[in-house]
Amino acid sequence: MEFSWNQQQTEFRATVRDFLAQNLPDNWESIAHGPGSASQSEFSKQFCARLADAGLLVPHWPRQWGGREADAWSSFILAEEMWAAGEPRGGQYMNVNWIGPTLMRFGTEAQQQRYIPPMAQGETIWCQGFSEPEAGSDLASLRTKAEKQGDHYCINGQKIWTSYAGEAETCFLLARTGSGKKGISIFLLPMDTPGIIVVEIPSLIGEGDIHEVFFENVMVPATAMLGEEGQAWDIVRTALSLERVGIPRFALASRMLQRAVDFLKQRDRFHSGAAEQAARAKAACEATRLFSYEIIDQRQKGITAGAEASVARVATVNCERLVAEFVVEHLPETLASGDPLLLAHHQRGIVAGIASGAAEIQLNLIATQLLQLPREPR
Amino acid sequence: MDFALNSDQITLSSALDKLVSRYLSPPTDFRGFCLTSDTLEQELEQGGFFEAAQIPELGPVAAAAMVERLARLPYTVEAALSMLLSAQLEGDWPRPFAVIEHGRPGRFVAQAGTLIILDGNQVGITRASPDLVESMDSLYGYPMGRLKSSAVYTPLSAADAANVHKWLRVALAAEAAGLLQAALDTVIEHLSVRKQFGRPLGSFQAVQHRMAESTVLARGVRLLALKAAWSEDAGDAALAALHAQESATRVVYDLHQFMGAMGMTLEFPLHLWSYRLKALLSELDGRAGQAKAVAALCFN
Numbered sequence: 001m002e003f004s005w006n007q008q009q010t011e012f013r014a015t016v017r018d019f020l021a022q023n024l025p026d027n028w029e030s031i032a033h034g035p036g037s038a039s040q041s042e043f044s045k046q047f048c049a050r051l052a053d054a055g056l057l058v059p060h061w062p063r064q065w066g067g068r069e070a071d072a073w074s075s076f077i078l079a080e081e082m083w084a085a086g087e088p089r090g091g092q093y094m095n096v097n098w099i100g101p102t103l104m105r106f107g108t109e110a111q112q113q114r115y116i117p118p119m120a121q122g123e124t125i126w127c128q129g130f131s132e133p134e135a136g137s138d139l140a141s142l143r144t145k146a147e148k149q150g151d152h153y154c155i156n157g158q159k160i161w162t163s164y165a166g167e168a169e170t171c172f173l174l175a176r177t178g179s180g181k182k183g184i185s186i187f188l189l190p191m192d193t194p195g196i197i198v199v200e201i202p203s204l205i206g207e208g209d210i211h212e213v214f215f216e217n218v219m220v221p222a223t224a225m226l227g228e229e230g231q232a233w234d235i236v237r238t239a240l241s242l243e244r245v246g247i248p249r250f251a252l253a254s255r256m257l258q259r260a261v262d263f264l265k266q267r268d269r270f271h272s273g274a275a276e277q278a279a280r281a282k283a284a285c286e287a288t289r290l291f292s293y294e295i296i297d298q299r300q301k302g303i304t305a306g307a308e309a310s311v312a313r314v315a316t317v318n319c320e321r322l323v324a325e326f327v328v329e330h331l332p333e334t335l336a337s338g339d340p341l342l343l344a345h346h347q348r349g350i351v352a353g354i355a356s357g358a359a360e361i362q363l364n365l366i367a368t369q370l371l372q373l374p375r376e377p378r
Numbered sequence: 379m380d381f382a383l384n385s386d387q388i389t390l391s392s393a394l395d396k397l398v399s400r401y402l403s404p405p406t407d408f409r410g411f412c413l414t415s416d417t418l419e420q421e422l423e424q425g426g427f428f429e430a431a432q433i434p435e436l437g438p439v440a441a442a443a444m445v446e447r448l449a450r451l452p453y454t455v456e457a458a459l460s461m462l463l464s465a466q467l468e469g470d471w472p473r474p475f476a477v478i479e480h481g482r483p484g485r486f487v488a489q490a491g492t493l494i495i496l497d498g499n500q501v502g503i504t505r506a507s508p509d510l511v512e513s514m515d516s517l518y519g520y521p522m523g524r525l526k527s528s529a530v531y532t533p534l535s536a537a538d539a540a541n542v543h544k545w546l547r548v549a550l551a552a553e554a555a556g557l558l559q560a561a562l563d564t565v566i567e568h569l570s571v572r573k574q575f576g577r578p579l580g581s582f583q584a585v586q587h588r589m590a591e592s593t594v595l596a597r598g599v600r601l602l603a604l605k606a607a608w609s610e611d612a613g614d615a616a617l618a619a620l621h622a623q624e625s626a627t628r629v630v631y632d633l634h635q636f637m638g639a640m641g642m643t644l645e646f647p648l649h650l651w652s653y654r655l656k657a658l659l660s661e662l663d664g665r666a667g668q669a670k671a672v673a674a675l676c677f678n
């Protein structure tokens with residue numbers, strides 16, 4: 001066993017940190033505050049273009065698409081540093097993590113040529129149109145319909161909670177073309193297609209993040225379908241397996257925990273009750289870090305993690321929760337125009353157990369797949 | 379980063395697996411509180427397992443992994459301090475090791491060759507002798523003992539004392555990791571078999587979720603313990619011990635709950651691990667003690 005970084009990994013992290021030090025502006029804290037806002041999206045395009053120039057946007061991609069086939073550790077180190085800095089890539093993290101690689105695997109030549117280069121240049125924003133008002137955790141019950149009309153599909157329905165939809169150029173859309181899980185198809189849908197209406201949802205989690213998206217007789221050419229009709233479920237499963245550990249939330253959580261402790265110490269408020277709570281949160285962050293690294297270690301060795309990924313996800317939710325609770329209890333001013341970084345962390349942290357799959361779904365997976373407990377009768 | 383054991387560590391752990399294969403279940407007629415085995419102790423001794431990890435290719439990670447493995451057995455043996463602490467001590471101190479904290483009863487005290495005395499901020503060490511200690515009955519799954527009168531000991535320097543504290547924490551976490559896993563494993567087996575309302579108890583989501591959460595905790599303790607053994611860092615040791623005690627509190631309650639009345643019996647072996655975990659809860663000043671250490675060591 002070896003828990004340290006090798007020289008190449010240490011250097012790579014230093015390179016990423018240098019880049020961040022040079023390219024995050026002084027007012028970044030206020031820009032970061034609205035994860036899908038117009039100003040954040042605008043910033044993310046400049047920032048990602050510079051990342052691309054520095055070879056730090058898609059290092060893990062194949063050379064053909066502008067990458068250098070960097071290993072699993074490099075892309076995770078990159079993700080850690082970006083998230084800990086407040087994710088200056090905005091929604092583009094999805095492009096580099098899974099949308100791009102999914103198009104490489106399942107897209108037609110024309111789709112690849114159209115969509116992948118702008119992702120590799122850092123100049124395009126996508127949104128993920130999965131959830132619907134009646135289809136959250138039970139995604140397969142989605143109803144948005146795509147009806148074949150000649151060489152087009154006509155889309156009608158509604159998505160909800162769609163991050164970045166207000167600024168996105170393209171939607172990775174799931175729509176129903178038949179019944180059951182095998183009746184769902186993927187469309188790569190330009191957001192300026194007539195008939196799409198995007199409405200921002202006011203929320204606790206910062207400006208511009210989540211939206212409702214309405215589709216009324218939206219005509220999309222059949223060539224916009226990714227893969228075959230009915231292949232969505234398989235493709236999405238593969239795509240999301242690229243993201244199994246999810247966002248390295250522990251990296252920001254532990255940085256913000258340290259920040260909160262610093263504030264308390266400066267104000268002589270780091271008393272024993274606070275210290276105990278901070279210690280518990282720290283242990284949860286470090287356990288999560290190790291779970292995540294264990295999965296990356298496996299990925300690096302060509303092993304796909306199973307329910308271990310759910311273990312990491314549940315641990316992530318615990319650590320976000322403990323840090324957020326610590327901050328609210330001991331630095332209550334955070335939620336009342338307090339430190340913008342701690343506030344932004346609160347807003348990002350509270351969704352950890354919901355966005356990209358509820359914690360309870362992960363617990364179901366651990367119980368049935370890892371512990372092999374009998375399934376609930378249906 | 380590499381989470382796999384190296385080839386020497388694998389060889390050692392397979393040898394240990396082989397040795398313990400005869401000790402995987404308690405005797406069928408066992409109805410006691412505490413289960414030990416002289417032959418297991420002798421085999422470990424003769425196989426050189428207590429000192430095995432002292433060669434550099436193996437190191438404390440291998441020791442922690444062995445401690446975790448042994449803690450999963452229904453039979454208990456003083457391995458944690460022999461494997462993780464003894465190499466840190468100057469001079470030749472005979473095993474088994476036991477800790478006396480604030481004069482209270484401790485694990486393996488009556489069997490100990492060497493006693494570590496934790497007395498306020500002072501840490502002392504002394505040879506044990508039969509006239510100094512006595513064994514006592516307890517619900518804990520360990521042989522418990524106490525001092526008959528106050529011991530005369532050599533106090534350690536502040537640096538040595540801190541080092542002892544560090545390794546005691548790593549030892550506690552590694553032991554707890556194995557106990558947690560074994561306790562979980564027995565209950566999982568029961569939940570898959572025991573039926574009520576016409577279905578296995580393990581198919582109720584209320585049960586599944588708490589079992590899954592316990593699994594996350596137990597696995598976290600294991601990784602933190604191994605990491606602390608590897609880094610030999612006092613902060614990592616405190617984090618591991620804190621997470622161990624924190625997790626034990628939650629997991630032990632849930633596991634007994636899911637066993638119903640059967641979990642109260644001496645027939646079902648859960649208590650061998652759960653009551654050992656309870657013994658660990660109060661050690662090293664409990665969660666508050668660990669948290670204080672984390673607060674001092676892990677925030678700059």
Ligand SMILES: Cc1cc2nc3c(=O)[nH]c(=O)nc-3n(C[C@H](O)[C@H](O)[C@H](O)COP(=O)(O)OP(=O)(O)OC[C@H]3O[C@@H](n4cnc5c(N)ncnc54)[C@H](O)[C@@H]3O)c2cc1C
Pocket residue numbers: 127128129130131132135136137138160161162163164205209210351353354355356357358359360361364
């Ligand atoms: C910040 C944020 C960003 C998001 N971005 C996107 C996006 O870009 N695109 C997109 O498509 N979606 C997005 N989502 C939606 C997200 O995927 C869903 O919120 C998630 O899948 C849960 O669905 P739901 O909110 O409808 O909750 P529900 O399905 O209504 O569930 C509510 C709660 O019920 C419990 N529950 C549900 N099912 C079970 C079960 N089987 N067993 C036990 N308990 C259960 C869980 O506690 C769950 O949290 C986003 C969500 C958030 C919070």
